[in-house]
Amino acid sequence: MTQNIMIVGVGGQGSLLASKLLGRLMMNAGLDVKVSEVHGMSQRGGSVVTYVRAGEKVYSPIIDVGEADYIVSFEILEAARNLKYLAPNGRIVTNTQQVAPMPVITGEAQYPENLAEKIAAAGAEIDAFDALSLAEQAGSSKAVNIVLMGRLSRYLGIGEAEWLKALEETVPPKFLEINKKAFMLGRNAT
Amino acid sequence: MLGNEAVARGLYEGGVAVVSSYPGTPSTEITEYVSKYDEVYSEWAPNEKVAMEVAFGSAFAGKRSFCGMKHVGLNVAADPLFTISYTGVNAGMVIAVADDPGMHSSQNEQDSRHYARAAKVPMLEPADSSECLKFAKLAFELSERFDTPVLLRLCTRIAHSQSVVETGERVEPEMRTYNKDQVKYVMMPGYARIRHPIVEERMRALTEFAETTDLNRVEMGGRSIGFITSGTSYQYVREAFGDSVSILKLGMVYPLPVKKIRDFAASVERVVVLEELDPFIEEHCRAIGVNVSGKDIFPIVGEFSQNLVREKMGLPVPQGRALEEAIPPRPPVMCAGCPHRGLFYALVRNKATVLGDIGCYALGANAPLFAMDYTICMGASISGLHGFNKARGEEGEKRAVAVIGDSTFMHSGVTGLIDIAYNGSNSTVIIADNSTTGMTGHQPNPTTGENIKGDPAGKVDLAALCRAVGIRRVRVVDPYNLKECEEVIKEELAASEPSVIISRRPCALLKTVRHNPPLRVNVEKCRGCRSCMKIGCPAISFRDKKAKIDNTLCVGCGVCTQMCAFDAFESESGEGAN
Numbered sequence: 001m002t003q004n005i006m007i008v009g010v011g012g013q014g015s016l017l018a019s020k021l022l023g024r025l026m027m028n029a030g031l032d033v034k035v036s037e038v039h040g041m042s043q044r045g046g047s048v049v050t051y052v053r054a055g056e057k058v059y060s061p062i063i064d065v066g067e068a069d070y071i072v073s074f075e076i077l078e079a080a081r082n083l084k085y086l087a088p089n090g091r092i093v094t095n096t097q098q099v100a101p102m103p104v105i106t107g108e109a110q111y112p113e114n115l116a117e118k119i120a121a122a123g124a125e126i127d128a129f130d131a132l133s134l135a136e137q138a139g140s141s142k143a144v145n146i147v148l149m150g151r152l153s154r155y156l157g158i159g160e161a162e163w164l165k166a167l168e169e170t171v172p173p174k175f176l177e178i179n180k181k182a183f184m185l186g187r188n189a190t
Numbered sequence: 191m192l193g194n195e196a197v198a199r200g201l202y203e204g205g206v207a208v209v210s211s212y213p214g215t216p217s218t219e220i221t222e223y224v225s226k227y228d229e230v231y232s233e234w235a236p237n238e239k240v241a242m243e244v245a246f247g248s249a250f251a252g253k254r255s256f257c258g259m260k261h262v263g264l265n266v267a268a269d270p271l272f273t274i275s276y277t278g279v280n281a282g283m284v285i286a287v288a289d290d291p292g293m294h295s296s297q298n299e300q301d302s303r304h305y306a307r308a309a310k311v312p313m314l315e316p317a318d319s320s321e322c323l324k325f326a327k328l329a330f331e332l333s334e335r336f337d338t339p340v341l342l343r344l345c346t347r348i349a350h351s352q353s354v355v356e357t358g359e360r361v362e363p364e365m366r367t368y369n370k371d372q373v374k375y376v377m378m379p380g381y382a383r384i385r386h387p388i389v390e391e392r393m394r395a396l397t398e399f400a401e402t403t404d405l406n407r408v409e410m411g412g413r414s415i416g417f418i419t420s421g422t423s424y425q426y427v428r429e430a431f432g433d434s435v436s437i438l439k440l441g442m443v444y445p446l447p448v449k450k451i452r453d454f455a456a457s458v459e460r461v462v463v464l465e466e467l468d469p470f471i472e473e474h475c476r477a478i479g480v481n482v483s484g485k486d487i488f489p490i491v492g493e494f495s496q497n498l499v500r501e502k503m504g505l506p507v508p509q510g511r512a513l514e515e516a517i518p519p520r521p522p523v524m525c526a527g528c529p530h531r532g533l534f535y536a537l538v539r540n541k542a543t544v545l546g547d548i549g550c551y552a553l554g555a556n557a558p559l560f561a562m563d564y565t566i567c568m569g570a571s572i573s574g575l576h577g578f579n580k581a582r583g584e585e586g587e588k589r590a591v592a593v594i595g596d597s598t599f600m601h602s603g604v605t606g607l608i609d610i611a612y613n614g615s616n617s618t619v620i621i622a623d624n625s626t627t628g629m630t631g632h633q634p635n636p637t638t639g640e641n642i643k644g645d646p647a648g649k650v651d652l653a654a655l656c657r658a659v660g661i662r663r664v665r666v667v668d669p670y671n672l673k674e675c676e677e678v679i680k681e682e683l684a685a686s687e688p689s690v691i692i693s694r695r696p697c698a699l700l701k702t703v704r705h706n707p708p709l710r711v712n713v714e715k716c717r718g719c720r721s722c723m724k725i726g727c728p729a730i731s732f733r734d735k736k737a738k739i740d741n742t743l744c745v746g747c748g749v750c751t752q753m754c755a756f757d758a759f760e761s762e763s764g765e766g767a768n
Contacts, residue, residue: 011522023352034318035352037192038294044553044629045728046522060429061318061351061422064497066508081517084510099740100731101520106558106723107732109518122511141742 002055004063005152008082009074010099011048014145017170018072019050021149025158025166026054036061045102047078070155072148075099076115076128086124093151095131095144127151134185143182146171150186160187191355193348196319197258197286198223200326204282205361206230206256208248210241212601213630214260215295216349217288221258222633225642229360234633234642237568237601238263242270242285246339249283250375252366254330258286261302262567266602268305271339275309276385277375278337278392281366282330288344291466292493295629297548297565299491301467306341306444310389312396313341313444314405315421319353325405325441327358336392336399343443345466347422347493397445405441408454412436415503416458418451418471418482422494423464429496430505446474455480462487462503466494524553526729527698527705527745529624529669533593534561535725535749536675537620540683542591545578547571547603549595550628550697558726562593569594569602572619576606579615587616588683594619596652597627597635604655610688611660618682618689621652622669625696632700656690663689670695672752698745706746707762711737715758722750722759 005022007015016037023035036051051063065084073079073094086092096116103109112118116128129151135143146167153163164180171179191199197220201209209232211221225232235241241257248255259267264287271285287305290296306313314329316322322344329340373381400406411433419427420440427437438454440446455461455475463472463484472484487502488494500507524531534554537544538561546552546562547570555562566574571592579586594603599621610617627633634640639649653664663685667678675693682689696703708729718735729743730750737750737758751759 010520012525027354032354033352036347037350037352038346044522044525044550045520047520058353059425060496061347061353061425062495064495064508066497066510077517077520080513080515081520084512086510087508100728101518102523102557102726102728103518103521105728105731106726107720108557109516112513112515112517115513118513118515122513124511 002053002058004068004087005052005070005072006063006068006082006085007050007052007072008078009048010078011045013074014142015048015050015074018145018149019052021146021166021170022052024170025163026052028162028166029054029158031055032058034058034061047081049082070152072152074144074148077101077111079126080112080115080119083119083122083124091125091127091155092119093127093148093155095148096128097130097132097144129189131186134189135182138182138185139178143178146179146182147186150183150188153183153187191319191323192219192352193316193319193322193344193350194219195223196322196355197326197342197344199355199357200323201256201284202227202230203323203358203360204327204330205254205363206284206330207253208245208255209233209257210235210244210255211258212236212238212241212263213627213633214263214288215630216290216346217258217260217263217286217344218630218633219349220286221642224256232642234635236636238267239269242267245283245285246270246274246279249279249281249339252281252368254282254363256284256286259288260296261287261289261300262296262298263287264302264305266568268309271305271311272309273377274339275311276377276382276389279333279339280368281363282333283339284326284329284333284342285339286326286342286344288346288349289467290346292346294346297567299467301470302341302343303443303470304468310393311338311341312336312442313343314441315343315443316348316441317421317424317439318348319351320355321441322348323355323357336396338392343421345422393445397447400442400445400447401450403442406447406450407439407441408450409433409437409439410457413458414460416454416461417464418454418461418475419464420471421466423466426494426496426499427464430499430503440471443471446471448478451475451478451480455482464488464494464499521556522553523556523726523728524550525698526727526743527747529693529695529698530554530622531725531727532669532672532675532749533620533622533693534559536669536672536679537561537591537593539676540679541589542679542683543578543586543589545571545575545590545592547592547594547598549598551593551595551622554593556726558724568598569606572603572606572617573609575617575619576610576613576615579617584616587618591618591620591679591683593622595628596621596623596625596637597633599652600636600650604659607656607661607690608659614688616686616688618679618685618691620679620691620693623652623692623694626700628697628699632697652692661688661690663687664692665689666692666694668695669693670747670749672749698747706748708741708744709739709746709748709750709759709761710741711739712758712760715756717756717758719755721755722753725749725753
């Protein structure tokens with residue numbers, strides 16, 4: 001069985017490090033892994049999507065509509081935008097932070113309200129929490145990505161030691177302590 | 191390993207000695223990764239044509255070489271490509287070209303395979319990172335064996351996907367002897383006429399190679415459908431069908447085999463060609479009398495995916511949920527603190543017609559500034575402006591400007607400026623000098639004073655260069671200063687001779703840039719007039735009829751303070767900001 005994890009957010013939020021961590025974790029578990037990223041223009045504050053796929057043998061580098069087992073979202077509007085990618089039994093793990101897109105800033109559009117409730121009402125499992133506060137608690141607002149990975153780790157059935165090993169292998173040494181703290185906060189905070 | 195990193199590793203293992211490229215999404219990281227190998231000389235060239243000629247010079251001299259570019263970069267480098275196809279190489283030469291189906295970060299969706307056919311050079315196409323490494327390495331052997339440059343075609347989903355690779359050792363080929371050989375390398379008509387038949391003979395030999403090489407492999411499964419495919423499309427077939435179909439997977443997409451395709455077609459009931467963009471393989475199949483489906487089923491535009499294959503082939507397609515609510519789009523924007531913002535606002539104030547170019551500043555076209563009238567290709571802002579002004583005369587000269595970045599100006603802007611100086615239009619050219627190549631991820635360029643390894647290097651003085659080509663009016667402005675910017679643009683539009691305005695301020699994302707603390711809004715002073723919203727800063731939004739600053743994004747550039755008539759923006763210390 002191939003496991004499909006989508007990481008969605010706003011360009012510049014750190015999804016590349018999160019996907020690198022997941023890729024390493026899955027590779028360490030002896031799985032075939034494909035991670036697909038988007039670079040260039042989309043990174044300038046636009047919607048970004050990263051695909052992580054792991055299994056015995058992975059072919060396509062992308063995750064299509066109705067295929068994602070998990071959608072990890074840095075920003076709740078992006079979770080809503082990508083809801084169609086969620087598999088029937090999939091789960092959304094999302095930061096509740098709101099980042100207004102330009103049409104909202106300029107007043108052309110409204111930022112939708114109560115998105116977590118609406119996503120749940122559409123029949124999707126959703127775990128929405130304030131990852132930004134936990135990241136700040138860990139020592140850096142930039143650690144939101146690792147807080148989210150900590151939260152995801154509750155569901156994936158891979159042991160804490162394996163996660164921490166993958167973290168050590170992907171994060172630069174000088175940021176390791178903050179990121180370990182961020183991971184544990186994401187994993188354990190209620 | 192990222193596809194691009196795997197190409198870099200394959201080049202390294204294949205004994206590459208000289209690498210010269212120009213950055214372009216999705217090809218950039220190949221050269222960035224190569225630059226980390228100390229055994230390899232690597233550089234960013236001013237443009238792709240220069241890069242390809244540098245790489246050819248090395249192959250001609252006797253050492254293996256490489257240049258990499260995005261699809262549109264190959265248009266720039268097409269001139270040398272068509273003739274080095276005639277000369278062939280001495281040591282191996284590999285050219286990577288990365289297509290961008292779906293246009294994630296490009297201005298068109300061209301299919302580079304046409305270049306292989308037009309220039310008569312072989313082209314390999316890997317389908318994952320492991321093949322990226324293997325094919326890059328093999329390409330050097332093919333290049334030397336068949337005496338030809340070899341194209342390596344990637345697409346976004348291969349270049350920017352990571353998958354598992356196995357690395358090997360570097361071979362260190364000895365420098366090949368250099369012998370003067372005018373008939374082979376001096377492409378005057380008399381010698382080129384001798385070389386052309388040799389090229390045709392080489393293509394015949396390569397076609398024979400295509401019949402037997404395991405680059406083109408048959409994977410037999412169920413015989414009701416046989417797919418002919420390559421690259422990422424191969425992965426989508428496998429994803430959708432598993433091993434229930436048969437596949438002819440082409441690792442070499444030019445020249446294409448004949449017998450192998452006929453035999454494969456004969457072994458299955460129905461043949462479907464699956465390829466993104468143009469019907470390149472499909473037309474070959476039809477030309478050799480093999481009846482196939484292709485673009486009658488699959489689109490010619492955009493990227494493919496496993497669900498598209500499922501849908502078009504009549505398989506069940508997974509369905510997803512959606513909210514009824516409209517989700518506002520999130521287009522890319524100029525970053526908070528982007529120096530281009532002030533410049534574009536000053537252009538809006540001047541009601542300027544803006545001929546744009548390729549780079550982050552193309553985002554000036556988006557809401558709320560809408561400050562761009564055209565974007566075509568690298569350098570076209572300046573030469574197009576000259577033509578615009580020749581057509582419209584003084585009326586054009588008084589309102590139209592070109593906006594081009596520092597790296598793009600080095601790439602192919604300066605030649606347009608020479609045309610303006612030489613053929614005399616009173617054009618106003620603005621160089622948005624942010625001290626880096628921004629959109630592709632901060633590569634140094636000839637104006638930045640450092641090379642690909644971050645070491646000190648030659649530095650082009652933009653103002654001196656503009657003067658040297660004959661522009662007498664060269665002004666430098668700070669785009670954070672709206673008033674100065676607006677006035678200088680007004681003056682130069684009015685001037686009755688050509689002028690260059692250098693709008694100079696480093697990219698706000700550069701690590702070397704020191705920022706001011708974030709600003710905040712004094713809600714007592716803010717009247718909710720929304721003036722500050724006109725500049726489209728992602729750090730400013732509107733809550734409860736007042737402006738609000740996101741202090742995780744704001745870099746304190748102070749452009750918004752110049753928009754506010756009520757001094758509502760303050761620095762953290764509570765002082766009104768500059």
